[in-house]
Amino acid sequence: MLVFLVIIGVSFAVMASRLTGFVEEYLYQQRIRQNSLSLERLATTVAPLFQSAASDAVNETISQSAGEMGGRLIVVDQDGKIQFDSFSTLLGTRLQLREVTDVIAGSENSSWGVHTLQAGEEVADLIPSDSGSYISCCAARLIGTRGSLGALVYLFPISDLMDSLSAVERQLLVIFGIVAVAAMAAALVFSHILTRPIQSLSTAIQKMGGGDLSQRAPVQGSYEFRRLAENYNRMAEQLENLDQSRNQFVSNASHELKTPMTTMKILLENMLYDPNMPSDIRMEFLQDMNHEIDRLTHIVSDLLTLTKTDHKMEMHLEDMDLSECMQETVHSLQPMAESRNQTLQMKVSPGVRITADPNKVPQIIYNLVENALKYSNDGGRVQVGLSVRDKNAVITVRDNGVGISKDDQAHVFERFYRVDKARSRETGGTGLGLSIVSQFVKLHHGEITLESTPGKGSIFRVLLPLKQEGLAS
Ligand SMILES: Nc1ncnc2c1ncn2[C@@H]1O[C@H](COP(=O)(O)OP(=O)(O)OP(=O)(O)O)[C@@H](O)[C@H]1O
Numbered sequence: 001m002l003v004f005l006v007i008i009g010v011s012f013a014v015m016a017s018r019l020t021g022f023v024e025e026y027l028y029q030q031r032i033r034q035n036s037l038s039l040e041r042l043a044t045t046v047a048p049l050f051q052s053a054a055s056d057a058v059n060e061t062i063s064q065s066a067g068e069m070g071g072r073l074i075v076v077d078q079d080g081k082i083q084f085d086s087f088s089t090l091l092g093t094r095l096q097l098r099e100v101t102d103v104i105a106g107s108e109n110s111s112w113g114v115h116t117l118q119a120g121e122e123v124a125d126l127i128p129s130d131s132g133s134y135i136s137c138c139a140a141r142l143i144g145t146r147g148s149l150g151a152l153v154y155l156f157p158i159s160d161l162m163d164s165l166s167a168v169e170r171q172l173l174v175i176f177g178i179v180a181v182a183a184m185a186a187a188l189v190f191s192h193i194l195t196r197p198i199q200s201l202s203t204a205i206q207k208m209g210g211g212d213l214s215q216r217a218p219v220q221g222s223y224e225f226r227r228l229a230e231n232y233n234r235m236a237e238q239l240e241n242l243d244q245s246r247n248q249f250v251s252n253a254s255h256e257l258k259t260p261m262t263t264m265k266i267l268l269e270n271m272l273y274d275p276n277m278p279s280d281i282r283m284e285f286l287q288d289m290n291h292e293i294d295r296l297t298h299i300v301s302d303l304l305t306l307t308k309t310d311h312k313m314e315m316h317l318e319d320m321d322l323s324e325c326m327q328e329t330v331h332s333l334q335p336m337a338e339s340r341n342q343t344l345q346m347k348v349s350p351g352v353r354i355t356a357d358p359n360k361v362p363q364i365i366y367n368l369v370e371n372a373l374k375y376s377n378d379g380g381r382v383q384v385g386l387s388v389r390d391k392n393a394v395i396t397v398r399d400n401g402v403g404i405s406k407d408d409q410a411h412v413f414e415r416f417y418r419v420d421k422a423r424s425r426e427t428g429g430t431g432l433g434l435s436i437v438s439q440f441v442k443l444h445h446g447e448i449t450l451e452s453t454p455g456k457g458s459i460f461r462v463l464l465p466l467k468q469e470g471l472a473s
Pocket residue numbers: 302367371372373375376399401402403404412417418419420424428429430431432433434435458
């Protein structure tokens with residue numbers, strides 16, 4: 001509003017001063033041209049009378065003309081001395097006004113100017129003081145037969161002219177006042193309209209700061225404000241989703257941790273309250289407890305892995321032999337396959353090298369192959385393959401196990417998601433393995449896909465770029 005007002009004020013001041021300037025000039029020109037013309041005409045009448053020293057005639061002419069014109073008429077000789085005066089008070093004195101000297105000494109035939117009447121100034125005595133504070137002076141050369149005789153000077157008050165000017169100025173001031181008030185009112189209205197979207201956005205942000213993540217800003221106002229509100233809403237939605245998934249994660253994690261704890265507590269209490277428990281049952285209980293502790297350790301280490309990945313834990317990239325890594329990892333799972341009478345086959349192209357973190361890649365392969373074995377029936381067959389396609393290494397893990405339905409396929413990479421909870425519990429799964437796999441693949445700028453038919457089996461495919469120029473180690 002202030003800026004608005006300053007701009008209007010400055011432009012108005014410039015305009016007003018230009019306008020009064022124009023008016024002033026116009027009024028002066030009008031009045032003075034008229035008076036100069038009359039004076040020059042009068043000078044041609046007075047000149048022969050003055051030359052022939054017809055004093056009475058000169059006096060009569062100037063007195064009469066002064067009465068008609070409404071001012072004072074004075075005749076000065078070539079020396080500037082006053083010879084005739086319509087007021088008859090300054091006879092014999094010298095009239096030292098610029099206009100007079102201009103005409104007598106210079107080449108101009110007429111000259112004019114404006115003087116301010118101030119006490120002590122020479123012009124102060126020229127016109128009665130109640131005539132106002134401005135006077136105009138016109139001088140016209142008196143030309144005789146032998147050249148210049150002196151000058152006819154006409155002094156007249158121009159206060160009326162100055163009054164009109166100050167009236168114009170006053171009017172301009174009033175107009176400025178009205179315009180300023182109108183501009184302020186307009187600025188108020190506009191700034192209110194302009195800032196309304198910001199206000200609603202800031203209210204939404206304030207509420208969000210207070211913990212209410214469901215706050216959305218109304219999309220309104222100009223294009224920029226609409227975009228701002230849209231971006232804010234998008235961000236709010238992401239935050240809300242993040243908050244929800246974090247809550248879900250915490251509640252899932254606590255639940256997962258609570259289950260083995262409860263089991264252990266029951267086992268322990270049984271042993272405590274039954275001191276005469278047969279030793280073989282006691283042993284069995286202890287083994288169960290040991291199993292639960294393993295399970296807890298497994299969950300905690302998986303959770304730690306995931307949290308580290310969330311915080312973009314450091315990647316230690318190295319040039320590594322993926323073929324060798326795959327052979328070793330699959331080999332370590334051979335006993336598990338054998339114990340379940342499953343065949344674990346491998347078809348690995350030799351010498352496939354990638355730039356990757358050698359601690360993470362084996363975990364990707366291990367989790368996928370372990371799942372393939374875990375979720376296949378006894379006697380099942382798991383085929384692991386490695387090939388190169390375009391600029392990617394392609395890891396394939398195929399099984400003929402239980403398979404995953406279309407609905408579940410969309411969720412298996414989520415944390416704690418298990419298709420068949422009862423079965424997973426039996427196999428000791430917590431639903432974290434695939435989310436770790438997918439995080440690791442993402443960290444390597446790779447891609448993971450899943451094809452599966454329930455009852456027939458699943459194929460997990462992982463694409464890892466052979467060279468990872470974009471990754472910092
Ligand atoms: N090859 C597969 N065949 C059928 N179902 C599978 C297969 N792999 C994963 N699943 C399903 O996806 C779910 C999630 O797998 P994920 O590896 O994340 O967890 P998990 O194996 O249950 O536990 P863990 O954290 O110990 O790996 C599994 O519980 C299982 O239901």
